[in-house]
Amino acid sequence: MADKILSISRRTRATPFTRRVEAAGVKGYTVYNHMLLPTFCEGKEEDYWGRCQELKRWDVSCERQIEVCGPDSERLLQLMTPRDISRAVNGQGLYAPLCDETGAMINDPILIKFASDHWWISIADSDVDLWARGLAHGFGLDVKVREAEIWPLAVQGPKAETLVSRVFGNEVPAIRFFRSKMLEFRGRKMMVMRSGYSKQGGFEIYLNDAELAEPLWDELFTRGEDLNVRAGCPNLIERIESGLLSYGNDMDINHNPFECGLDAFIDLDADIESMSLPALRRLKDNSAHLLVGLVFNEAMRFADFIIKADDRIVGELRSQVWSPRYNKHLAMVMMKRDFLDANSTVSINGKIGNIVNLPFDFNAIR
Amino acid sequence: MADKILSISRRTRATPFTRRVEAAGVKGYTVYNHMLLPTFCEGKEEDYWGRCQELKRWDVSCERQIEVCGPDSERLLQLMTPRDISRAVNGQGLYAPLCDETGAMINDPILIKFASDHWWISIADSDVDLWARGLAHGFGLDVKVREAEIWPLAVQGPKAETLVSRVFGNEVPAIRFFRSKMLEFRGRKMMVMRSGYSKQGGFEIYLNDAELAEPLWDELFTRGEDLNVRAGCPNLIERIESGLLSYGNDMDINHNPFECGLDAFIDLDADIESMSLPALRRLKDNSAHLLVGLVFNEAMRFADFIIKADDRIVGELRSQVWSPRYNKHLAMVMMKRDFLDANSTVSINGKIGNIVNLPFDFNAIR
Numbered sequence: 001m002a003d004k005i006l007s008i009s010r011r012t013r014a015t016p017f018t019r020r021v022e023a024a025g026v027k028g029y030t031v032y033n034h035m036l037l038p039t040f041c042e043g044k045e046e047d048y049w050g051r052c053q054e055l056k057r058w059d060v061s062c063e064r065q066i067e068v069c070g071p072d073s074e075r076l077l078q079l080m081t082p083r084d085i086s087r088a089v090n091g092q093g094l095y096a097p098l099c100d101e102t103g104a105m106i107n108d109p110i111l112i113k114f115a116s117d118h119w120w121i122s123i124a125d126s127d128v129d130l131w132a133r134g135l136a137h138g139f140g141l142d143v144k145v146r147e148a149e150i151w152p153l154a155v156q157g158p159k160a161e162t163l164v165s166r167v168f169g170n171e172v173p174a175i176r177f178f179r180s181k182m183l184e185f186r187g188r189k190m191m192v193m194r195s196g197y198s199k200q201g202g203f204e205i206y207l208n209d210a211e212l213a214e215p216l217w218d219e220l221f222t223r224g225e226d227l228n229v230r231a232g233c234p235n236l237i238e239r240i241e242s243g244l245l246s247y248g249n250d251m252d253i254n255h256n257p258f259e260c261g262l263d264a265f266i267d268l269d270a271d272i273e274s275m276s277l278p279a280l281r282r283l284k285d286n287s288a289h290l291l292v293g294l295v296f297n298e299a300m301r302f303a304d305f306i307i308k309a310d311d312r313i314v315g316e317l318r319s320q321v322w323s324p325r326y327n328k329h330l331a332m333v334m335m336k337r338d339f340l341d342a343n344s345t346v347s348i349n350g351k352i353g354n355i356v357n358l359p360f361d362f363n364a365i366r
Numbered sequence: 367m368a369d370k371i372l373s374i375s376r377r378t379r380a381t382p383f384t385r386r387v388e389a390a391g392v393k394g395y396t397v398y399n400h401m402l403l404p405t406f407c408e409g410k411e412e413d414y415w416g417r418c419q420e421l422k423r424w425d426v427s428c429e430r431q432i433e434v435c436g437p438d439s440e441r442l443l444q445l446m447t448p449r450d451i452s453r454a455v456n457g458q459g460l461y462a463p464l465c466d467e468t469g470a471m472i473n474d475p476i477l478i479k480f481a482s483d484h485w486w487i488s489i490a491d492s493d494v495d496l497w498a499r500g501l502a503h504g505f506g507l508d509v510k511v512r513e514a515e516i517w518p519l520a521v522q523g524p525k526a527e528t529l530v531s532r533v534f535g536n537e538v539p540a541i542r543f544f545r546s547k548m549l550e551f552r553g554r555k556m557m558v559m560r561s562g563y564s565k566q567g568g569f570e571i572y573l574n575d576a577e578l579a580e581p582l583w584d585e586l587f588t589r590g591e592d593l594n595v596r597a598g599c600p601n602l603i604e605r606i607e608s609g610l611l612s613y614g615n616d617m618d619i620n621h622n623p624f625e626c627g628l629d630a631f632i633d634l635d636a637d638i639e640s641m642s643l644p645a646l647r648r649l650k651d652n653s654a655h656l657l658v659g660l661v662f663n664e665a666m667r668f669a670d671f672i673i674k675a676d677d678r679i680v681g682e683l684r685s686q687v688w689s690p691r692y693n694k695h696l697a698m699v700m701m702k703r704d705f706l707d708a709n710s711t712v713s714i715n716g717k718i719g720n721i722v723n724l725p726f727d728f729n730a731i732r
Contacts, residue, residue, distance in 0.1 A: 133466055
């Protein structure tokens, strides 16, 4: 199947970094939260090998920030997630599945607390603002919900701390994982968090002034030239190897968080008002599916999304990639639990894949 | 700016027609409701000229159907739209802006009534299901909201009636605009409506069985070969010439329906329970913007989305295209009303554009 061109319009929103990303030679995009997300520069594999040594800055503006302000903010957010958010401290990010009253996954954002009456929801790809607006209006909550004018820029790689410190100052190294500080760039304070959609470590700069996008992009280049900083983007191979979930790819509204392996983020016994908890208490130990990994020793393509065994549908393919580092084909598949109870392999297109837990453990599967 | 490749994944959902669309030679997609929407085969202009004589079938599966079932269905839908839906008859489609309690545009779908306790919302590009779920839960309404497994296929062009009649039978010609009938294909009843995102006339077939997608696609070809039927897709040039609005392009959540020229679909005086009506009554005659057309005599590209006059921001570009038929450059722009009150032209990149009402009136502007 030949590559297809993306028709870009106002609806597939550009970002304040897009001109610089284009100048740096981006070749592919996906659309995420109605916004352009660069996906590769040279190629998936070339980018992958480049990335591991290097320092990159990624335009992840499409991680939209849904701002929730007002006295009922924390109540609204707690309704939306089964994770207990009562002990979050100001400046902290919390990975938190959002689930509706049936336990269905609506999104899996990072919640960022500024104060109990001021939060951001740093969303994956679904219009969480609409759900929050609907709930707030229906429940008569005293909150304002809006997509904020914030465009995150990620700096990822082993030398990210060095570079971000050069630009944002010596408070950067003290920022712990999923914690943040308001730091200054050209006289404007913006949030800098130790986070990012990779396992390499790094920071996300939550740009809050579009006019400063190109100066920030450029300054990260000039101050990082000796560190070999480049333009980059999230990389599919690295994502799958790391077992990082992608909402809409690996799971969606048809799944509950137990099926996604997110048990650790559900506080079933907490005394909190969360709309999904009654359903999730019933679903615990009763989910029909589980997201697992499949490992093949040879390169392959699934012919179909549906996975069958003895003519019975036993699961479906969600994401797949060839891992050049490990010489394995890796897939993330949503499998029926009863099949998993009885099988440790599955045959696809005549090839045998080993079923493994996520994230992939390369010491075990090599 | 070179064309960019769309990175396709599970998240940018394929449709049951995708294999056939690919085989027919589609070259470009956009992503619409997290789903692939074909945008061109040969090229925007080539497609445009081809389209006007011909009969096309378009994969518009991305017009997702949000199904609302249950005793409170009509109450929920009336809350969501300021258009009075009380007189809709079964089988009817109603174009209806959806607006929140501030009057903000959430979407501009076709509402399709099957019964007062069973509707579809045939949505433009935003996750209306999440808004509806939030409202329903917050208000404690007795409804079920879900994205239905429906994939619309449009048949557009002057000979559409002939072809659709051949496949779905002699009840087809009697279907009036925005009315529908449940008609049979290979033993399965599905909705056929006289509708479609063009001004050429035609039908949309609301496929409800993915297994029948390729048989339907193929049969529309074999039964329409003498009518010169082809694969097609919505065409940007035709859309702009016809003044068809596109949510996310021409307007978004930052606008109210008066600003989009949708006054005719707002029943300000109706005695209905609609969450946006109080705000809209205040906004009527007090909106800051209006979506209008701009006509230039020469081909051009806007350098920026922002439109300035005397260094003041007076509007913004939303959509633009070169119209080969009329030899004009056409743009849809969201302009400040106070500027419109005092000006009938605007200068962009040193060229003078005439401000006109939408839809474009080619007799007037030629």
